[in-house]
Amino acid sequence: MYKYDAIDQTLINQRVDQFKDQVQRRLQGVLAEEEFRPLRLQNGLYHQRHAYMLRVAIPYGLLNATQLRTLASISKKYDRGYAHFTTRQNIQYNWVTLESAPEVLAELAKVEMHAIQTSGNCIRNITSDPFAGVASDEMVDPRPIAELLRQWSTLHPEFAHLPRKFKFAINGAKEDRAIILCHDVGIQLHKNTQGLLLADIYAGGGMGRTPILGTLIKTGLPWQFLPSYLTALLRVYNRFGRRDNLYKARIKILVKALGPTEFARQVDSEWSHLQDGKDNFSQAEWDRVSQHFTKPAYRPLLTVTQDQLLSQFEPNLTPDERVAFSRWLQRNVRNHQIPGYASVILSLKPHGTAAPGDASTAQMYAIADLADQYSFGELRVTHEQNLVLADVEQLELLNLWRSAKKNNLVLPNIGLLTDIIACPGGDFCSLANAKSLPIAKAIQERFDDLDYLHDLKDISVNISGCINSCGHHHVGNIGILGVDKDGEEWYQITLGGEQGHQAQIGKVIGPSFYASEIPDVMTQIINVYVDNRHPDELFIDAYRRLGITAFKDAAYRGIKPKPKTDSAIAATNKS
Numbered sequence: 001m002y003k004y005d006a007i008d009q010t011l012i013n014q015r016v017d018q019f020k021d022q023v024q025r026r027l028q029g030v031l032a033e034e035e036f037r038p039l040r041l042q043n044g045l046y047h048q049r050h051a052y053m054l055r056v057a058i059p060y061g062l063l064n065a066t067q068l069r070t071l072a073s074i075s076k077k078y079d080r081g082y083a084h085f086t087t088r089q090n091i092q093y094n095w096v097t098l099e100s101a102p103e104v105l106a107e108l109a110k111v112e113m114h115a116i117q118t119s120g121n122c123i124r125n126i127t128s129d130p131f132a133g134v135a136s137d138e139m140v141d142p143r144p145i146a147e148l149l150r151q152w153s154t155l156h157p158e159f160a161h162l163p164r165k166f167k168f169a170i171n172g173a174k175e176d177r178a179i180i181l182c183h184d185v186g187i188q189l190h191k192n193t194q195g196l197l198l199a200d201i202y203a204g205g206g207m208g209r210t211p212i213l214g215t216l217i218k219t220g221l222p223w224q225f226l227p228s229y230l231t232a233l234l235r236v237y238n239r240f241g242r243r244d245n246l247y248k249a250r251i252k253i254l255v256k257a258l259g260p261t262e263f264a265r266q267v268d269s270e271w272s273h274l275q276d277g278k279d280n281f282s283q284a285e286w287d288r289v290s291q292h293f294t295k296p297a298y299r300p301l302l303t304v305t306q307d308q309l310l311s312q313f314e315p316n317l318t319p320d321e322r323v324a325f326s327r328w329l330q331r332n333v334r335n336h337q338i339p340g341y342a343s344v345i346l347s348l349k350p351h352g353t354a355a356p357g358d359a360s361t362a363q364m365y366a367i368a369d370l371a372d373q374y375s376f377g378e379l380r381v382t383h384e385q386n387l388v389l390a391d392v393e394q395l396e397l398l399n400l401w402r403s404a405k406k407n408n409l410v411l412p413n414i415g416l417l418t419d420i421i422a423c424p425g426g427d428f429c430s431l432a433n434a435k436s437l438p439i440a441k442a443i444q445e446r447f448d449d450l451d452y453l454h455d456l457k458d459i460s461v462n463i464s465g466c467i468n469s470c471g472h473h474h475v476g477n478i479g480i481l482g483v484d485k486d487g488e489e490w491y492q493i494t495l496g497g498e499q500g501h502q503a504q505i506g507k508v509i510g511p512s513f514y515a516s517e518i519p520d521v522m523t524q525i526i527n528v529y530v531d532n533r534h535p536d537e538l539f540i541d542a543y544r545r546l547g548i549t550a551f552k553d554a555a556y557r558g559i560k561p562k563p564k565t566d567s568a569i570a571a572t573n574k575s
Helices: 006-027 033-041 065-078 101-110 143-153 223-240 251-258 260-271 283-293 306-316 319-332 361-374 394-405 437-446 450-456 515-532 539-546 548-556 566-574
Strands: 045-047 052-056 062-064 082-085 091-096 168-171 185-191 197-203 215-222 341-346 358-360 378-381 387-393 461-464 478-485 488-495
Touching: 006 033, 006 101, 033 045, 052 101, 062 065, 065 082, 065 091, 065 101, 065 361, 065 378, 091 101, 143 168, 143 223, 143 283, 185 223, 197 223, 197 260, 215 223, 215 260, 223 251, 223 260, 251 260, 306 319, 306 394, 319 341, 319 394, 319 450, 341 361, 341 394, 358 361, 361 378, 361 387, 361 394, 387 394, 437 461, 437 515, 450 515, 478 515, 488 515, 488 548, 515 539, 515 548, 539 548
Parallel strands: 168 185, 461 478
Antiparallel strands: 045 052, 052 091, 062 378, 082 091, 082 358, 185 197, 197 215, 341 387, 378 387, 478 488
């Protein structure tokens, strides 16, 4: 993984000193809150419902064991013994004090981490495939490009005050595990027949209040031209993005208003002044960065099938262990580029005992040890709020499983209904309209039978506590959105969302539900699938075949009509 040079480290150290001075002036009353707010946001410090929240960048989801131990130490010393991994491959602390924030940033700087551009109207943390460099379907390792663009975008003076926040996602595999169509800019990397690295650019995607899928606006862009082309794109957005309306300020609104063809034409026009300039990447820059993403010291091994593994481990497994380990191999282990190796997903979705994406101090220390012992000291964060050990020898999988089991990290539910994506919601976030975490817990408790879950196969459930969609509810097969109605928490259901190259935005099925009704509504929706599915048919395919009406009718069956709110009664009387 990328290692800081002297310039990187100096920049981060200076930023820590700068923020320390700003915090002292705020505590002394020299800086008013309205003056301090943009300064703290530039360093990832939010003021949430109960305390300050600090969001720490994990560039393209990659970190090492030493960094994770520091994150664990911070959770113990400055928080409440846990931290939250997000859908943007970052990590958040929910109980940091203002006084301690500079100390936390100083601890992060010691291990080449920071919180720069994790907030504000700037280019946010660049995300990518959590299996980059090891995925069996990979065409191009996206990590060197992700790192080059991270360096290009960090503290870029021209793009520090965009109309709104701006998010990049980069993919280099046949399968899209980076959700590139749902980002402001999505980049698909590939190579042509001559072996030249090219990029296809998608623009105008995003979730939130107005969910829109990105549109392809540039194909076959040579990788060297990425900074100049993206500069042109951002300049068009910076110039014409809606600064007069917070809800219409994202690039997706501009692309929709202009039309993708006209937007692409304007970007190309702007790019014509830049493409022959000095902003493009050089081969020397590629060589400087790509040397950090070479293959680790893999041993020469033979690939072993899962059946062969089970046969080999059989004498050392009890009957119950055999079932649990077999399920874990099926759901939590992924194929690898290198013979004899596999990638392992550690589940951060224990049923009903912790919020989705949360890891305790003890778990983070344990995972760091597992990374050192089994995966060359590195790990990744997924968009689904789990963690990955990317380079595990297949013959070590049983030892890894037993070690991880001691820290409740081996639940075999990856991709299943209880592998829920959820934002912190109203328990913490000041923007949230409703709580997310109790809903996730209630669903996990309702569907706690692993036999039943495995029979249901892949179903994605995503929960957001407000329309900002930090829980990506729009692209969940089943999406749940918290809404506020006259001070009460209600929940809206969407169906048919999907990630990947065939990404789809889910459709709202109708009026929202009380929190207490959600488990029953989920059961009724799932029952429609179970009663009508074809052999081996997934939920999303059954939904497309059957249509929304069958699921909608079932969801509202037995649900009592809601009393009209004061506002609804007033509207009725007025009419």
